[in-house]
Amino acid sequence: MDDQNKEAAILSSWHKNVDAWTDAVRKAEIGSRVAITDAAIVNAVVAQDPKTVLDVGCGEGWLVRALAGLGLAAEGIDGVAGLINRAAELGGTFSELSYQDFAHGAWQTRVDCVVCNFSLLGYYVVADVLSAIPPALNSHGCCVIQTLHPAFNGAPYCDGWREGNWQGFSDDFCDPAPWYFRTLNSWLELISASGFTLRQLIEPLNPQTGLPASIIFVLSPESKSRGRSKS
Template sequence: MKINLLSDEKIVESWDKNAPLWVIAVRDGQIESRRQITDQAILDTVLSRSPRSVLDMGCGEGWLARELAVANIHVIGIDVVPKLVEVAQQAGGGDFRVMSYEEIAAGKLGVSVDVVVCNFAFFGKESVEGVFSVARSLLNQHGSFIVQTLHPVMVCGDLPYRDGWREGSWAGFSSEFTDPAPWYFRTIESWTKLFVDGGFRLLEIREPLHPKTGKPASVIFVAEPG
């Protein structure tokens, strides 16, 4: 399938359209992998760095910020979808703002935190590369950059194991979800290169396992400026 060069924009359009359904899916625990594995995995990883402040990129409806707030951590949550930010603001637990990755890459955020975390929200190409180019500037001394994403080996399917745009899917979600967003597939090698090119060194690569299948449910990268 040929996807045009506006694929990053198509991702935003899809999430804006499906935002209300996403809020329900998250808060009702409809996503099995999140409920059983990946939510706790990212929470444990962030807490392992003992941060006092966290920037949650692609915060969605704010669940991670609320969990971190319980540990008295100050959280700034940013998302490009106003509907999601509004819901997060209503629930509290953090300082939530509407902002795009492109605006962050342009230096418009102006914060410094102990941990920058992105939990399943780096699906584009140029927009994500832009964030990696400035991520170091958002961290305090000895800060950490943490990313949880789809495990490339598990989601590659029958397609070649190489970088490129893929068709989106809402498989496993309510039939009410529409217009799934395309996403940019990256290999483990390519993810690693993003960190290195951004001036980071990887400290850990975690692979949370599904309790039934024993296979990775995701991959979590933990890095610090190097």
């Protein structure tokens, strides 16, 4: 299966697992998120003191609601209509927008912070999305990305596609999506190539193992990437 077909397989898997994923999140069935990574991404975003936030790949919308509950004007986009529909059930501002459309400039509103929380899983599409984020930011805006920690993934430490699995999840899940693994160096190269500089790197620790549960990149757009003035 080539890169484009694997990208399509990611989207197909999420279409099939809308309800299973929504239930898992809302019933707090994902231990690492409940104990570590959900709070980590909220804290990382809030620490940047944004007034407006866009959650790219918002899923069932928990992060948008959490940030809105803290007084931020947050909204979410996702390419899976089913997830957007489920997100809207509990209130909040959500829109269906594919990564490809976002990458081609379909998102027209500038915000103080764009957040991608475990939502950058592909290869080409991730680079396209990251390159489209700087023009979507106000001056002094930032991008916050949380993803799997590349150094503690239990697989060979080299870039490449990995087979997905739903290990530890309920039997309601099916057809796990592949995902593209990047080393830390590859992430940093991609960040630079996308028009960002690294503002901060955060490694939320699992208190039981002492190992990082994830990695969070806080990014600032380079001045040359800010093609439009603040609205």
